[in-house]
Amino acid sequence: MKAIGLFLLNIKEYLIFSLLIVLSLILIFSNDNSQVRFFRAIAVGFIGTIQSGVSAVPNVFEVQKENQFLREKNIELSNQLSELKEAKLENIRLSKLLGLKNVNLSGVIIASIVNKSLVQARNTITLNVGESDSVKINMPVITDDGLVGRIVSTSSSYSIAQLLLNRNLNISVKVQRSRVDGILNYDGSENVIINNIPKSADVKQGDIILTSEYSNYFPAGIPVGIVSEEGNLDNLFKKVIVKPLVNFTALEEVFVLKHLPENERVILEEYYSKK
Template sequence: MIRFFVSVWENFKEYIVLVILLIVSLILLSQNSSQGIQKVRSIAFGTFASVTSVFTDVFNISNLKNENENLRRTNAEMMLHLSRLREYAIVNEDLKGLLALKDSSTFPLISATIVSKSLTKSQGTITLNAGNNQSVKVGMPVITDKGIVGIIYSTADNYSIARTLTNVDLKVTVKSERTRENAVLKWNGEWLVMINVPKTFDLKKGDRIVTSEISSIIPFPLPVGLVYEIGNVEKGIFNEVKVQPFVDFQKTENVFILGIVKSKEIDDIEFNLLNRQ
């Protein structure tokens, strides 16, 4: 609290002195009832009201910013909880002690703002204002309350770069939440597509797609999107499935970095050499 008042004094001391002087002046003016003094008093009250209004706006903006950050954090945590709950419910519908699991109570979320974007047709990347000093590591998922945005692949002291799902160099193992069938998701320059999907898979339009637990990058299921279209490839035994992502990569400005790196050897094929320069 003391630091807060010191910070306010250092940043607004001129205004604070002005307000104090205005208050003293108003007290003195209030003791005089002459017509000329009354006009001066009216002007002074108007000035005082304007100055106090500025201070009120500054504090309100600061409070709104903090409330917005807390709301985004809560929404992201709810998304993670819901994803884990949905996964456990599908695996075992009779699991009664699900809500008592210790590791489902909190998630290590690192708040970050996107400071720049490179959303070209094939190389979607974002730069975040969080890095090594904020415990960000290569391989950590980047999320919003809607689902996964991408994966961290480069870090500096206070900044990091993530490849979004709209990057041809990033491939992620995903699955249908309904059928549990796995496939590889990639960006083809136009759409997110699940490739080499056997025609025997029972995928349907509208199926919810999440990251797969067999992924060597992402530790547990995160929402990806919905099946938009199943392309019936005439030749061969595979289909290509278009996926509509939950996250709007163009409009996203604030994200969270999930502070977890899967604790097994990273599969270089899936990870696509994230450390590559």
């Protein structure tokens, strides 16, 4: 017994090392469970408090420029708003005529970015809105330019959104002109690419890419990017490279869409995939 004790004492470094490796692997493989979300929410709340304090310090050199830009944008948006009101009324009339279901879009939440984590391929942003502002996990994040990403973690006053430039985010998209579908994701280096596009599909440089109706998480029709390059990947598929419409390095304010996947659809799809 004493010999075993001595032996274990001699290899204690290796035992602790093995224990830590096993613990890490358990954590890695149990990502996205409720316990981890709980700890993540506490951590997000803590760091968000510090970051909001830091972001409160104004950059005086930028304020004047930003003011000018916002005035111009305001005028532009006012014009767009009146056009959109007209379009909405027309849309309601046409939807009634065609008998289409309404998209579950009940509004937006305006949010400021209190931190950007543009580190390698784990690109995320921290927003100053959280559960108390009705923000929930999986809600889409957009700007007036297009899709920014998706909420992945929330605390009571802060939330974290994965950007389009995050390897963990896959989005079902379509080409606006030719309605060709595909899955868009970040390849981890410098490109956003669309996968699963057949070689014969009609995709051209300059085509606008939108979110598709097949997406569970994003409402259809949100602009995502423009096709910057297309070529053949192999004998079967095309390689389509997309330039995002949003300038992620200059992002300061975003909108969180109060849009969640339709439960009935999610349950049905999960049920069928398990069968």
